[in-house]
Amino acid sequence: MAVDTVAGAMAPVMGFALVGALGVGAQWVAWRLRMPAIVLMLLAGLVIEPVTGVFNPERDIGPLMGPMISIAVAIILFEGGLTLNFHSLRGAAEGVKRLVIVGAPLGWLGSALALHYVAGLGWASSAVFGGIMIVTGPTVIAPLLRQARLKRRPAQLLQWEAIVNDPIGALAAVLAFELILVVNTPEILGTAFWEMARGIIVAALMGLAAGWAVSEAFRRARVPEFMKVPVLFTVLLGVFALSDHLLHESGLLAVTVMGLYIANADLPSYAELRRFKEHATILLVSGVFILLAASMDIEALSMLGGRAAVFIAVIILVVRPVTVLLSLAFTKLDWPERLLVAFTGPRGVVLVAVAGLFSERLVQSGIEDAALLTPLAFALVATTVVLHGFSLRPLGRLLGLAGEGTPGVIFVGGSQFAAAFASQLRELEVPVLVADANRSRLRSVRDTGVPVFFGDILSEAAEHGIEIMSYGRVIAVSDNDAYNTLVATDLAPEFGRDNVFQLKRARQHQSRHALPPTLGGRNIAGGMGYYEIARKSTEGWKVRSTRMTEDFSLKDWQEHNPDAVLLAEYSEKGTLRLISETSEPKAEPGTRILSFGPKVADDQDTPVEG
Numbered sequence: 001m002a003v004d005t006v007a008g009a010m011a012p013v014m015g016f017a018l019v020g021a022l023g024v025g026a027q028w029v030a031w032r033l034r035m036p037a038i039v040l041m042l043l044a045g046l047v048i049e050p051v052t053g054v055f056n057p058e059r060d061i062g063p064l065m066g067p068m069i070s071i072a073v074a075i076i077l078f079e080g081g082l083t084l085n086f087h088s089l090r091g092a093a094e095g096v097k098r099l100v101i102v103g104a105p106l107g108w109l110g111s112a113l114a115l116h117y118v119a120g121l122g123w124a125s126s127a128v129f130g131g132i133m134i135v136t137g138p139t140v141i142a143p144l145l146r147q148a149r150l151k152r153r154p155a156q157l158l159q160w161e162a163i164v165n166d167p168i169g170a171l172a173a174v175l176a177f178e179l180i181l182v183v184n185t186p187e188i189l190g191t192a193f194w195e196m197a198r199g200i201i202v203a204a205l206m207g208l209a210a211g212w213a214v215s216e217a218f219r220r221a222r223v224p225e226f227m228k229v230p231v232l233f234t235v236l237l238g239v240f241a242l243s244d245h246l247l248h249e250s251g252l253l254a255v256t257v258m259g260l261y262i263a264n265a266d267l268p269s270y271a272e273l274r275r276f277k278e279h280a281t282i283l284l285v286s287g288v289f290i291l292l293a294a295s296m297d298i299e300a301l302s303m304l305g306g307r308a309a310v311f312i313a314v315i316i317l318v319v320r321p322v323t324v325l326l327s328l329a330f331t332k333l334d335w336p337e338r339l340l341v342a343f344t345g346p347r348g349v350v351l352v353a354v355a356g357l358f359s360e361r362l363v364q365s366g367i368e369d370a371a372l373l374t375p376l377a378f379a380l381v382a383t384t385v386v387l388h389g390f391s392l393r394p395l396g397r398l399l400g401l402a403g404e405g406t407p408g409v410i411f412v413g414g415s416q417f418a419a420a421f422a423s424q425l426r427e428l429e430v431p432v433l434v435a436d437a438n439r440s441r442l443r444s445v446r447d448t449g450v451p452v453f454f455g456d457i458l459s460e461a462a463e464h465g466i467e468i469m470s471y472g473r474v475i476a477v478s479d480n481d482a483y484n485t486l487v488a489t490d491l492a493p494e495f496g497r498d499n500v501f502q503l504k505r506a507r508q509h510q511s512r513h514a515l516p517p518t519l520g521g522r523n524i525a526g527g528m529g530y531y532e533i534a535r536k537s538t539e540g541w542k543v544r545s546t547r548m549t550e551d552f553s554l555k556d557w558q559e560h561n562p563d564a565v566l567l568a569e570y571s572e573k574g575t576l577r578l579i580s581e582t583s584e585p586k587a588e589p590g591t592r593i594l595s596f597g598p599k600v601a602d603d604q605d606t607p608v609e610g
Contacts, residue, residue: 010060018048018055019294023286039389041286042382045293057295065291069353072284074240074255075233076349077166079280081259095153095333096160099341103161103327104168107134110319119311124180125370128358129377131172133315136162137348140385144346148393151401151467154337158344163256166350170252173358180365199247207254210239211261218267252350288349296378308376312383320345336399344392346384352377407472408432409576412457412487414441417525417533417596418477420543421567422450424594427545428570431470435462436478458490471495473578476502476521479530488521497521501578504529522580525596526565533596540598543567547592554587564597 010018022044030037048055057065112130115121121129141162145155214235217223223231236255244251324342355377362370396402408431411418422432422445434445435453442452455461457474474491476484484502492500500521506529525533533541544564546557566579572590579585587593 010055012061012064015055015057015060019287019290020283022048023283023290026290027282027286039386041289042293042385045290046296048290049294049296055294057291061291065295066357069288069291069349070244070251071237071240072288073350073353074251075236075280076284076288077163077252078236078255078259081163081256082263086264094331095157095328095337095341096164098327098331099157099161099324100164100168103323104134104165104172106323106326107319108172110323111315114311114314114319118307118314119372119376120307121369121372122367124367125362125373127176128173128180128362128370129355129373131174131176132169132351132354132358132377133347133380134169134172135166135347135350136345137166137351137381140346140348140388144388144392148396149402149407149470150340150392150396153333154340154396154401157333157337157341161341166252166256168253170350170354173354174247174250177358177361180362180367199243199250200253202246203243203250203254204257206239206243207257208261210235210254211258211265214258215262215265215267219265285349288353292349292352292378296375308379311376312380315380316343316345316384316387336401340396340399340401343395344388346388347377347381348385352381407576408470409473409475409578410435410457410466410471412436412474412476412484413478413480414438414445414452415477415479415530415534416444416537417543418475419445419448419450420537421475421594421596423448424543424545425568425576426450428576428592430570430576433466433471435466457487473499473576474501474521475524475578476500477530477533479534481505481530485520489519492521501580503533506531522582524578524580525567527581528565536596536598541596542599543594543596545570545592545594548587548589550589553589554585554593557587557593561595561597564595566593566595568594570594 023041026040026044027037030040049057061068108130110130111133112123112126115126115129116123119126136158141158145159150158214232217231218228236258239254239258240251242251243254321342324345325338328338328341352374356374359370359373362373393402409422409425411422411432411434414434414436418434422434425432426449433451433453434442435455435457436442436445437454437456439454442454446452453462453466472495474487474495476487478484481503485505488500488502501524502521503525504523504527505520528536548554548557566585568576568578569585569587570576570592571588577583577585585593
């Protein structure tokens with residue numbers, strides 16, 4: 001395929017393919033290496049243009065880049081609004097209100113002062129850019145929270161602050177920009193304020209109206225299931241475009257309000273809608289970050305000098321902590337939670353995109369130092385993304401707000417087998433929890449000292465009552481095959497399909513009775529079903545932990561335990577691996593294997609049992 005349209009230029013289609021491949025590839029590599037994905041995406045963007053010059057967005061995409069980034073940011077903020085269910089705010093509502101109502105103005109003021117006195121910008125550029133710096137980047141916070149496994153309340157604070165303050169920051173920049181225009185033009189001050197207030201009010205009302213209309217149409221089955229996502233995206237783009245036409249950047253507020261309304265409308269198909277947009281957001285975040293990084297001018301970055309480095313340090317170490325600590329003063333939040341939020345403020349896509357927009361407009365208005373806003377924004381984003389990408393989880397652990405050690409296991413369904421399996425894992429210091437809606441089934445589990453949750457694992461009570469960050473796997477072992485399949489299917493997107501297991505369904509071997517293979521999780525316990533396990537438990541089968549050594553290998557163990565089935569293996573490094581029908585154990589020396597089987601007559605594995 002030809003890639004040249006101008007000398008050295010790449011065809012737009014090839015450019016889009018390259019950005020997509022690099023974005024998704026960076027996220028996959030980050031997952032494999034357990035690194036912050038944003039860091040790799042920034043590096044990928046820098047490599048393809050400032051370093052190698054392979055792909056230049058402004059040259060190869062041209063005027064499409066601006067609208068593309070604007071629409072991508074709108075969709076990202078809309079998806080963020082969809083995550084803001086008021087029920088999930090329990091315990092964090094007061095902190096979120098303070099961070100928005102008190103924190104936003106304080107952050108604006110502190111950032112503007114730092115820009116003027118530290119970075120050396122004029123008051124006009126400082127006021128506009130200070131407003132944009134209120135945002136803390138939902139595009140960055142979401143992947144960081146996914147990796148850091150923080151406790152619920154600090155995670156909620158960071159997520160809500162990022163999403164709610166994003167449109168507020170953009171509107172603050174609009175306010176400052178309009179005031180500058182008023183100062184530089186003979187327009188009446190009251191008229192400028194009225195135009196801006198009208199735009200904000202109309203944007204909020206448009207978001208509410210669109211959210212209500214979509215929710216009612218979906219609830220009353222006015223839209224068929226296969227058209228719900230296309231209709232939603234069409235309405236989203238229409239609301240964003242119309243609101244943005246009335247007041248620039250107010251479209252971000254409109255789509256956020258729209259997403260917030262739909263998130264709290266209790267729609268039956270809400271989970272499917274949200275998951276689809278989560279997938280779309282991953283693609284958009286990847287693409288936008290790479291495009292912005294590839295668009296960065298190295299010469300412009302070099303113009304910043306040492307004052308920019310000092311400015312970034314002041315923002316991270318002074319402005320952000322002071323803003324958060326003052327905002328959260330006299331709240332019920334613990335000090336570790338306040339400190340974690342205070343020293344976590346990564347910036348993201350919206351900051352760079354909006355800074356680039358207003359930088360150009362301010363320069364056109366005769367404010368020359370505004371040309372530094374875009375490189376300054378990119379330097380701040382790159383620094384905070386790398387810093388918090390590597391520091392959030394260690395800081396959370398240091399403050400006791402992040403999961404430590406091996407991700408735990410949730411057993412759904414109380415039984416003798418679940419209690420025995422969970423007890424063995426607990427002895428290995430793996431977090432475990434047994435959940436069941438039948439209190440009597442939890443009695444025997446509770447007697448073993450294993451933590452229990454009384455209720456449905458899919459209920460709202462479980463969502464708010466279980467610290468999910470401590471767990472990384474789910475095993476559905478109830479006596480109801482259909483319920484096990486429902487649990488595995490529903491929790492697979494959150495835990496990952498490879499981390500969701502269930503007992504083999506009773507009629508799975510008969511094709512006309514079997515559920516589709518796309519439903520449910522991976523089979524565990526050697527393909528045995530609930531009633532077979534229950535029968536063998538009454539016959540004396542037990543769950544045991546056995547340590548492998550140089551002199552006692554897996555082959556030796558299998559010879560002594562021919563009827564036993566492997567359940568899991570736990571390495572010396574603290575890695576837990578559950579064994580399904582399709583996986584083979586490694587069982588290296590030092591590894592402990594957990595098995596379910598009868599007691600061996602000669603008891604030859606006793607010396608190495610746990």
